[in-house]
Amino acid sequence: MDASRLRGQEFAIRTGSTAAVEPVRVDVSGLTKSFGQVHAVTDLSFSVEPGSVTGFLGPNGAGKTTTLRALLGLIHPDAGTASFNGAPYRALPAPIRTVGAVLETAFHPARSGRNHLRVYCRAAGLPLARADEVLVQVGLGEAGRRRAGGYSLGMRQRLALATALLGDPSVLVLDEPANGLDPEGIQWLRGFIRHLAHDEGRTVLVSSHLLSEVEQTVDRVVIVGAGRLVREGTMAELRSGADGAGTVLVRSPEAARLAAALREDGTQIRSEDGDALTVTGRTPAEVGSRAFAAGIELHELRAESSDLEEIYFKLTAGQEQFAAPSPGSPTQETAR
Structure with a gap:
């Protein structure tokens, strides 16, 4: 062709x-x-x-x-x-x-x-x-x-x-x-x-x-x-999950202070790694507004999103018709 x-x-x-x-x-x-x-x-x-x-x-x-x-x-x-x-x-x-x-x-x-x-x-x-x-x-x-x-x-x-x-x-x-x-x-x-x-x-x-x-x-x-x-x-609906809670990645040279400010509002911090925080249940606008009110400098602020493959495997885990062992995992002895 x-x-x-x-x-x-x-x-x-x-x-x-x-x-x-x-x-x-x-x-x-x-x-x-x-x-x-x-x-x-x-x-x-x-x-x-x-x-x-x-x-x-x-x-x-x-x-x-x-x-x-x-x-x-x-x-x-x-x-x-x-x-x-x-x-x-x-x-x-x-x-x-x-x-x-x-x-x-x-x-x-x-x-x-x-x-x-x-x-x-x-x-x-x-x-x-x-x-x-x-x-x-x-x-x-x-x-x-x-x-x-x-x-x-x-x-x-x-x-x-x-x-x-x-x-x-x-x-x-x-x-x-x-x-x-x-x-x-x-x-x-x-x-x-x-x-x-x-x-x-x-x-x-x-x-x-x-x-x-x-x-x-x-x-x-x-x-x-x-x-x-x-x-x-829709993909947006699947990414947000049943409860509508989003995930936001935020980076700041004052990450510890930002985490404390967010927790005052009842915001959940899923993880803290150096200058990065992963925040759940808030939009980027909400996190940015709280940082601005506290006078905290931000270097990155974005919504994290899962791709369809990640969502699919989470939702269908354990429902495969044929499940092979992962590479390197011990396998059962073949029946004779």
């Missing part, structure tokens, strides 16, 4: 539709599903709003795939609902025009990418020209006539995304869409997904294990573990 052409793509792209995208809200409410003795999902509830990108995160075995399959009508939940503007997938009059999904890449290796898409167009009653339009959208315009069996993993992911876009859907459900993409492709995907949500008003739900990339792409995060909701909210 021509990298210069990929870099030069604009996100204000043709979608093959002149109609405005209908805002569609996705709701998962009390969703419960078991497979025999395995409780895959238990009383799971969350929403995905139009015009936004929501990250769907959790360890392997947390219930993400089960939830997505229930949302798309591929399995029937034991209890609860999964709906699009209140309607389950099976009740949608034209599902392909409402929901586009990438759960896995499946195609005939002898068919070209273009013919693969044209088969779907015929089955859905869409104009065949739509296949060429979405190929251009995902950067496969020049590769569309090549056999899909010769595509790289990243190109297969793009073809799967093109398939999801065929019906010009209001909702996109994407499971690991960046798998196999190179750094340039991941950067393109990030901008493309945000364009679809923010500029075109689509509803985008993305499941991924690339936490650093999710943090740069999504507006909200839903984290699940052991089939249950662990936490949901």
Whole structure:
């Protein structure tokens, strides 16, 4: 694929539709599903709003795939609902025009990418020209006539995304869409997904294990573990924690005096290290105001924030399906 052409793509792209995208809200409410003795999902509830990108995160075995399959009508939940503007997938009059999904890449290796898409167009009653339009959208315009069996993993992911876009859907459900993409492709995907949500008003739900990339792409995060909701909210909400208490790093040549002044107001000092204090439960403005009132010079004052990876591991600790020993730790003797 021509990298210069990929870099030069604009996100204000043709979608093959002149109609405005209908805002569609996705709701998962009390969703419960078991497979025999395995409780895959238990009383799971969350929403995905139009015009936004929501990250769907959790360890392997947390219930993400089960939830997505229930949302798309591929399995029937034991209890609860999964709906699009209140309607389950099976009740949608034209599902392909409402929901586009990438759960896995499946195609005939002898068919070209273009013919693969044209088969779907015929089955859905869409104009065949739509296949060429979405190929251009995902950067496969020049590769569309090549056999899909010769595509790289990243190109297969793009073809799967093109398939999801065929019906010009209001909702996109994407499971690991960046798998196999190179750094340039991941950067393109990030901008493309945000364009679809923010500029075109689509509803985008993305499941991924690339936490650093999710943090740069999504507006909200839903984290699940052991089939249950662990936490949901914006990154700011996740960083602040349930009690809303923030953490502030402040440096001063009079750190001991500043600590005493802060403690007079009931402020908690989490740690003291030389000229640095870590303060909890206060904003930088509050700490700065107290220092100013006491006439204390400050050299640094900033809110500390955790990245998504740190937050994720704290929230899902102990919920991994497969936990390997840490490097250098003693391991159990292999059973014979």
